[in-house]
Amino acid sequence: MLKKLLLVSLLGISCQAAAQTNFRPGYVVTLGGDTLRGEVDARGAVRNARLARFRPTPDAAITDYRPGQLQGYAVTGEHLYQRATVLLADSLGPGAALGATPDTVQRVSFVEVLVRGPLHLLYLRDEQRIDHYYAQLGAQPLHELRQRVVKLEREGRLYQQQTNEFRRTLAELMTSCPSVQPRLNTLRYQSNELVRAVQAYNVCVGESAVLLPAAARRTYLQLGLVTGAEVSHLKIAGNPFKLPIKGTSAIGPVVGVGLTLHTGLSRNVTFRLEALYERQKYNRLVPYGDDPQASSTANPEKYATLSTLRAPLLVRYTYPKGRLRPMVYAGFTLGFFLQADVEDIVNVPRPPLSPLELAYNLKTEPEQAFTGGLGLTTARPNGRNASVELRYEYSNGFNALTDLNRFYLLLSYDLTK
Template identity: 30%
Template structure:
């Protein structure tokens, strides 16, 4: 794997260490950030309390509810034993229920469909999701399960094993019993998988069939946003020929496009970013050394690279406020649309002739990148992005180690459309 080298030019060294320090300072307070949203709690007795509820991901939402009446009020933490439930005005609702396990654990489960028959989801400490049905209000939860098994058959004639993957659907039997009084819905169960969207559809259809009110809450939809960006890129690379030499490429323009994916099933702070960025690098160096004809030869190194880089990043960003910092990191693949390099040798003591030797450079590269930035909201139209990014790549040359340890600093500004 590529490694970010410590032997850097002074300017790039200072910039990079400043960026790394900022990353560390930012990551400490950012990760435990609260995320209070308008909501309510349902005490064991009495009226609904309205205010703000902290949303910190499904695992935490299942074990504790942090509530405050207003933004400047003290926070109260509730366990599932202390509430009937809580929710957010945006629509998500959690109820205190006892899981049908050996320990009879009491937790907050998210209500996906609430009606004559209800559907709940629970995420454990490993982020594994479980679904439960409630045949009628106040009754025990019933687990909904499906599983895959592999059956191995041995053929004695051919001495070969045949593996067959089989899926079993115990949850269909549970729902078949619950929904026996609505054949129109019951008959659809033979085609139903244990997928949230399909379960919500089945429970909703059953409640409509039986009449009465119901509440349906589904997880947020996946959002895809488009971005444009531009800025500058500065880089270094190590030359290890007959001498060791660090080559520098000054800050040069870079630009590109990207997409940002917010999966509905992800923590709301996380998103996936994919980009295509055009980058240019021009390295050159000259030195005097000793060659086969003795001392005094003059050598010039010249490397020109033009690349399309495709980083795939995981981004963690704050979700509230007009200015929202973020950190990100991931892998990057580079395709060098131009990869030219040469060594030029001149022996003034012996001849005025110049000898040029091409450098065999790779047409692609892989690396790692990490960075930080801020989003500045412009309303529903989108966000302005300002960021700095470090990267490190594997060998640039075909000959291992001749040109290696490429590392760079990107300063980028962009605009991400939509919300």
């Protein structure tokens, strides 16, 4: 029952988060140059390139702006967009049937400003979810920074090779700063590296370095502490026991660390790897099933002790609004058993001797589990955050005879910013 409630709650929060808009403080700049301040709906990169949704107040009507209707718009502290004409394969539309090519069809779009200065760096994600980068020197037209993969045939074999055209394009635009040219020879087609190269050029020609919100969205890792409590249900079937047995553990502690990866591509989706230690004690394992012996009072009492090191790998989505933000996650856990002991205490009269005790050290295998959870987290920008979460795991246990279901209440706190 608890498993079903947890899954229903996960689905409920996911659907609610998907249905909500994401309005944040921002502004739009009209074609006449007027700045209208209010709230802008910050969504994914694909949608942001084609539509700006604006409202002056939370209770006001929403106005949708296409790229041809604005000079640009911004989400304060996060995104800055300007209107530009670009060449894109997905701008063809019906023209593709007439033999049009991306080099002959242009489209007005909102492009995100990554670097502003004598040389601008701009970014757009098209409807095919392909990332495009553009460089613009002053008021000149945009130059796309391209990296293509071409097929070459050598000695009867086909090879794939990257063209790295973007390096030549940047070299031509940066001729006024020879000191920056050598770094272009090893420049990779990645957002962070392109940003640093363009910033270095702007500083070289006398422009002070200005870090825009988009460039500040770096990829980084955060280390955190994890602690909490756990209860689990264990089933063991077959040898070395005549009857299948099951039981519920006492509440046990969980402690460990977590490493969270923020990719910079999305503020709401993160990846998390944890290392947890836990110890469970089952104070009574009882037979179950249809066998008449299962209810016999002659069966010895059984106890179990399990201790494991666990490594959950999770993908987490956090709702982007509020001081306390709901989050949901799912993933996979690999567990390694340090101890898996089951003990019999046979209560037979042997005065003056104590009850007979038999211990089994069970053979263990690595444990595999599916993991899901939900929780709440604080949302302090550039600060340490704390979260509370409920987690469920369903695993194959420590060998082919076992099943394990785990329920967690966990607290996490960031140790680094």
